[in-house]
Amino acid sequence: MNQPVPSAFLLEKYLNDQCTAQEKEVVEKWYASINGKTDYLDSLSESEQIRLQKETFDYIKTQIEKKETRTKTFSPAFIWLSGIAASLLIGLGFYFLNQRSENISPIAASNIQKEVISDTIYFQNNEPRMVMHKLPDGSSVWMHADAAISYPKKFQNDKRTVTFSGEGFFDIAHDKTRPFLIQSGEVKIKVLGTRFNVKAREKQKMLEVSVVSGSVSVTAPGEKNTQEVILKPQQKAFFEPKSKRLTFFEIPSQTKKEIFEPVTIVFEETRLTSVIQQLEQRFETHILLVNPAMYNCKLTADFEQQSLPVILEMLCTSLEASYSMSENTILIDGNACK
Template sequence: MHPEITAYLLEKYLNEKCTVQEKELVENWYASLSGRPDYLGSLSESEQFLLQQETYEYIENQISVKRETRQFRLTSFHWLAGAAASLLIGFGIYFFFRPSADSSRQVAVQTGSQPVSDFINFQNDMAKMVMHQLPDGSSVWMHAGGEISYPKVFAPGSREVTFTGEGFFDVSHDKNRPFMIRSGEMQIKVLGTRFNVKAREKQKVLEVAVVSGSVSVSAAGKGNDSKGIILKPKQKAFFETGSKRLTFIKMPVQVKKEIFEPVTILFEETPLSSVVRQLEQKFETHIHLINPDMNSCKLTADFEQQSLPSILELLCASLDASYTMSENTILIEGAACK
């Protein structure tokens, strides 16, 4: 049973005006999102302090973004409940998917002189996409089974991660520290951009598709020579693991978007059945409501440059629903709106 959280209480928490009991109530609520009500108690004092600092910063950023760019509510909700949900959706996701004792483990290898304990390994064991935040502010939406390894603190001159599976990266720009991704024998180098990587284990052809910015993709060639290509937006690279061949193409113009590509879409008192239909028309996906009674729910929302995973998280949070994803099929489960 989750403790009751209101927008007023969250505002007090952000402004550091909570009583000790109220502060514990908010933090225990966040801990309960991951099914670990004892999670906060397992952290050291320094780890709790770090978490609080990240919490305040993230909430402030989310408030600023939402005030400037979008409104989101479900018409069957009261304003206060809707505000609390929409305001903290991003923060709740961040808290829930930040590395914890259950969701991450130490990498069993060392890089240079750094000890094993300085590395984090995160794997998405859920049947949906999750957003994982990296130490430099970059993020990755990972499909089920995706796995990423990286140092707790990036080196002064570089940011290197190891990744397997499929994920959409949004890399923070830092001209002094290139961002490097190693996926098997394929290497991706960027300064700040958005792109999708498909590099599942035993996959014969690995893929990189660029949404914005530019990406350098290289692979070890015969004789240990290095060969690479530069990808621009709407270009995709393919690396054949057998022949070690690296090629690229210009992505064809499609009526429907890939799920990681951002779109702007507005709903005004729109029945959920129509919302689903419009999302299917926008994205290369199929969405099914497990409970047909959910079709009667109505939605008012303004999504500005949002990918499908972001839209689904906001949608499900406001509906008190959940979703699972298998390839391009999405199942949404929830109760009828009152």
């Protein structure tokens, strides 16, 4: 029986050598169940660990650039670590790139655009799926296709300001001394530390902000004076640029959650047909398999308080599959399971 897939948070702790002995055992048992190799890191010398870190970064960079013709030989230790790193490619890939932005500027990629212009970083998600982007203060944003964000390489001492367009789910690191400000068109969003979703797509007639936790201040210009609303969890604000009208509503209780809201769900040798049914029952989404042969695949995983984007990343990593997303419809593509 396969070991449950650890959470992305636990895998990140493992890669950063921050796990307790018990947590380390959980991760290594999981990886042993799919690869049969353990305790590589403990057996490496300091120089080998440094080399391994470099190889990991090269691997992530290669995945982002997606140059299929490029080949490279990696050490057995790296192959072991990359199996874990693959689960965190989106979350940690840009973390490593941000850490090394001093030496890699700009970064050009076929489907992901990230540029460093002077002291400003610009990032755009050109993938057909959601991508998680890390910010300098530890905050993160799950960005839908075509979403774009720009921000300084280093935030100011008294505030953290970004410019955003498209749709994205923000998870802001709490810092009461430096409020987090998002400028999106004519609308400004101010938070201290919270989780919320922003829809500011150019083709839509309205900008939308909905809060999962904490509170958010939304301000926008009115016909005469500036308008402001304070949003709490389960509240949503709308701004219509044409009429300059800012309104907010209570989000009615519903059985299905938005894709960015966290859930806890466990799969134990569960057929993919049942996995999809359960995800569709939990989230406001529709999931289709491009390859019908995948319906016989099975999944063992324990997702604790995870949003749908995280679940999809881990699911696709386990099945060696990929997904694309259009509005609330998700297409999963991969090979038949053996």
